Amino acid sequence: MIGIVVADDEAMLRGALVSLLNLEPDLTVVAEVGDGDAAVKAVASHRPDIAVLDLEMPPADGLVAAERILAAGGPPVILVTRHARPGILRRALSVGVSAFVPKTTPAERLAGIIRDVHDGRRYVDPEIAASALTENDCPLTARELEILRAARTGRPISEIASAVHLAPGTVRNYLSTIMAKLGVSTRHAAAHAAWEQGWI
Amino acid sequence: MIGIVVADDEAMLRGALVSLLNLEPDLTVVAEVGDGDAAVKAVASHRPDIAVLDLEMPPADGLVAAERILAAGGPPVILVTRHARPGILRRALSVGVSAFVPKTTPAERLAGIIRDVHDGRRYVDPEIAASALTENDCPLTARELEILRAARTGRPISEIASAVHLAPGTVRNYLSTIMAKLGVSTRHAAAHAAWEQGWI
């Protein structure tokens, strides 16, 4: 019997998944939670064989939860995500998750993936893997990403500057290099592009 | 027996929902599809008693599909959504959908909502309804919304202008009034704010 913790903020999907998985004779869901912090606690207290985490779970996202679970010597982690962006896959694999599954995968296949992971295998959605291999890596430095993140909401440069504790001129220089690297002509387009690639 | 068409681009949720609904003795899913256009066609050919549509379905979203289904004298529509923004609820109700359900609703309750709708009742998530009543209405005109939508990706004004077939100066005037109405100082902040309110 494989014990599972399921974490997803969408109660509809979470509940449906739990019901489906419990129908399998060799699977049992030992806990279901709605955010990343609760997932970490549930894994610590229930000691499941597998943790299934949604990636997008405000406030604490699944990647952070996976990192903490794995750092604590927890069970293998399966990450489920809605927006399967290549950059996220890289980050997930570097953290050490065992499987990366977009929500476009049929629900029926999840049970099989869980068994595979339980047997020590890994699973990565083929389509995302392909695009992750062909897509170029994120060309931005950590600081540049931080500044681009601060620019996300469309605020004027002066506000971005005070948010990241920099001189406005410095911020403009950073954004200028970022835009050059991304091949766009406004910082807002840069933020949009980086978001679509999963870099911020 | 209540026949149902389920439309959702997330195969995982869609499949799980279909399995759960089919477990109910009085419900049967007659078709499941992955986008809005297919939903309209499936309803036309299968003539179900209820259509369950996801709101976010690229390329054709659920609201447009609901509109076309209801305009064609189709069955009652239940809209399911991930981001339950108040502005969307207004638009959905004005189109004539029978129920508005966020994905934070437990999957088990969906069957009950389907029966309610089949009996001629309507259902609106209480939390969204409350915020829709307290939140202020969208102050933007249809044309302004269209232009703001074109500005979403951060493109320069010249590109926005050619996208909506207007003179650049006119676009700037529109964006200026939009920003004034929304109380922000850049068009990008305006797009961001409008998005968070569910207006675009």
Added chain:
DNA sequence: CTGGCCTCATGACATCCGTCATCTCGATCG
């Protein structure tokens, strides 16, 4: 240790953008 890369900064310059006043042209309404 030296060159290279990253971070942070300043100043100058050319656009771009937001604001405002004003205009035309249909459509609508009294």
Added chain:
DNA sequence: CGATCGAGATGACGGATGTCATGAGGCCAG
């Protein structure tokens, strides 16, 4: 029929923004 209003456009002005040159300091690899 004249008045009015909305959509669309123009031009001017000042401030915001993108670009570039330049430089200082820190850190790491060769």
